[in-house]
Every structure is written in structure tokens, then in C-alpha cells.
Amino acid sequence: MREAGIAGSVAGHAKSEATRKAALEIGFCDEVFATATDAVKDADLVVLAVPVGAMAAIAAEIGPHLKPGACVSDVGSVKQAVIEAVAPHIPEGVDFVPAHPLAGTEHSGPHSGFASLFRNRWCLLTPTPQSRPEAVAQLRAFWEGMGANVDEMDAPHHDLVLAVVSHTPHLIAFTMVGVADHLRRVSNSEVIKYSASGFRDFTRIAASDPTMWRDVFLTNKEATLDILGRFTEELFMLQRAIRMEDGEQLHAYFTRTRAIRRGIIDAGQDTAAPDFGRVAAAGGATALKGKE
Ligand SMILES: NC(=O)C1=CN([C@@H]2O[C@H](COP(=O)(O)OP(=O)(O)OC[C@H]3O[C@@H](n4cnc5c(N)ncnc54)[C@H](O)[C@@H]3O)[C@@H](O)[C@H]2O)C=CC1
Numbered sequence: 001m002r003e004a005g006i007a008g009s010v011a012g013h014a015k016s017e018a019t020r021k022a023a024l025e026i027g028f029c030d031e032v033f034a035t036a037t038d039a040v041k042d043a044d045l046v047v048l049a050v051p052v053g054a055m056a057a058i059a060a061e062i063g064p065h066l067k068p069g070a071c072v073s074d075v076g077s078v079k080q081a082v083i084e085a086v087a088p089h090i091p092e093g094v095d096f097v098p099a100h101p102l103a104g105t106e107h108s109g110p111h112s113g114f115a116s117l118f119r120n121r122w123c124l125l126t127p128t129p130q131s132r133p134e135a136v137a138q139l140r141a142f143w144e145g146m147g148a149n150v151d152e153m154d155a156p157h158h159d160l161v162l163a164v165v166s167h168t169p170h171l172i173a174f175t176m177v178g179v180a181d182h183l184r185r186v187s188n189s190e191v192i193k194y195s196a197s198g199f200r201d202f203t204r205i206a207a208s209d210p211t212m213w214r215d216v217f218l219t220n221k222e223a224t225l226d227i228l229g230r231f232t233e234e235l236f237m238l239q240r241a242i243r244m245e246d247g248e249q250l251h252a253y254f255t256r257t258r259a260i261r262r263g264i265i266d267a268g269q270d271t272a273a274p275d276f277g278r279v280a281a282a283g284g285a286t287a288l289k290g291k292e
């Protein structure tokens, strides 16, 4: 936001004093507040950036303190649950436009952010029937200003898509690292030493924040279980093919998956920065304040 010049000023809130201090030191925020209610005062845009399971509590806290005409958004990895948690606390005259930038790392905290994080990455907006088109357009411009490509979809579809492309793959990575850890015949040092890039990426993903991922699976339960069920069916089919030494089936399967990968095109676009006002960021909630 700051690099793109789309924030007049950024106010932040995080519960931990160390996080607030770090956010100021690295220039992530112009000011930090010990309470979310202070951070959102006079903010034009408030971005909730807490684990999905903590969204309801922070929305309830800030609800009565939001400026009329403000827009509330979030970056949660699951969207239906966030809408259910946040929407009841949004007062009349304040917009709520849920969003999910598909960008991040296994690291957490203010030091994990960097200006190019969202460049050429997708940000999915899942407006509710109550989200005014003007607010949706403004939030789109906000994310495009940081270099993101923006798409809109409804929240249930978002949650299903993410179960396929992110949530279930993360679960598989967590599981595979757990399996390697249990296998006493292969030491942890051998796992690290000899891991090819695929498994190394599993271990990177397995280092992601446990609270965040617990909340993702608890709140996107149905879609994750649906995809996981399909995954295990395919896995059993491949397991059987290996047992039966059915090379033809294995080859046909891998030929199909290779074609899918080759069909995936990385399309990116840079967009112009919108003219945004003053931004207030909260470790847990980020708020954009009036242009000064
Ligand atoms: N890390 C990633 O790669 C991505 C994360 N997300 C989503 O963004 C959100 C935030 O994740 P990160 O920024 O990675 O986490 P983070 O750990 O860097 O920041 C989370 C903040 O929430 C605060 N917090 C935690 N529990 C809280 C509670 N009960 N009440 C109030 N504050 C609380 C923490 O103190 C911290 O300041 C999550 O909903 C996550 O699903 C979305 C895209 C990518």
C-alpha cells in the first residue's frame, strides 16, 4: 500500500506490543494502537487480518466504532465462515466486502510482509448481496493498486475452489511431513538432506502457522472433506495400480496430470494505482483512513 502510494496513512493494531513495535520500526504502519477500536476510528478502509476463527470477536469489538461510509474487508482464507462471523457486526451505512489475496508464505508477523507480495497474484473478492457495487469497485482498485489481479465469485464457490487448490494440498503436505517424521528408519536429517524440491516444499508448508490452518480446516470443513474424499479415492486407485503392477494405468494417469499442469498458464498484469486515502493497518485489523 505504501509503496504504491495508495494509502494516505496506515494505522495498525496487534495484541502484542512486540508486533506493534516491529510494525512501526519497519515502516509498515504510520501509527499503531493497542486496541482495535482506536485503530479503526476515522478509517475509510478496515482490513481484518486475523485467523478466521478470530474474525467474529474482532468484528464485534470494532463494529460500534466504525466511521459511517467506511468499508470493512478481510484477508481470511475461508469466505463463508468470515461472512457469517463478520456481517452481523457491520452497522448500517458501513460496507463489507470480503476478500482473499492468494499470496503468502509459511511465515507470520509483520516481518513476513514485503511490498511485492501481491504483485501478479490473485485476490478474490466475494461480495455479499449487501455489498454496494461502489465499495466493491473501490476494493478492487485497492488490490489492483498493489499489483494483484482481481476476480469476483460467491463465497461458497470460493471455498470449494480453495479446498482444491490450497486447503487440501496443505493438509496433504502436513500429513506427508508427519509420515516422514514417524518413520524411524529414515532420520529427520536424511529427510532434509536428501529431499528433492517437492518434499522440501512440503516441509516449508508444514511450517505454516498452526492456528491459522486449524481455523481453515474447522471453517471450511465440508469442502475440504469433499475434496479429501475424492483425493483418497484416487489415491487408493493408484495404490491398487502399483500393487497390481498396472503400468499402463499409472502411465495414463501421469500423462493426464502432466497435460493439466501444461495447461495452466501463469497470466499476470500490472495495473495502475488507484487514488486512495489514509490507511490504518492493524496486525489483526488494517484500516484505511481519509485522504489527508
Ligand atoms: N499467511 C498466509 O500465507 C496467508 C494468510 N491469509 C489469511 O490471513 C489471515 C491472517 O494471517 P497472517 O497474516 O498470515 O497471520 P499473522 O500471524 O501474521 O497475523 C495474525 C494476527 O492476528 C492476531 N490474532 C491472532 N489471534 C487473535 C485473536 N484471537 N484476536 C485478535 N487478534 C488475533 C495476531 O496477534 C496477529 O497480529 C488469516 O485469516 C489467514 O487465513 C490469507 C492469505 C495468505
Ligand SMILES: O=C(O)C(=O)Cc1ccc(O)cc1
Pocket (backbone or CB within 6 Å): 076, 077, 101, 102, 103, 104, 105, 106, 166, 205
Ligand atoms: O505458502 C504458501 O505456499 C501458500 O500457499 C500461502 C497461502 C496460504 C494461505 C492462503 O489462503 C493463501 C496463500
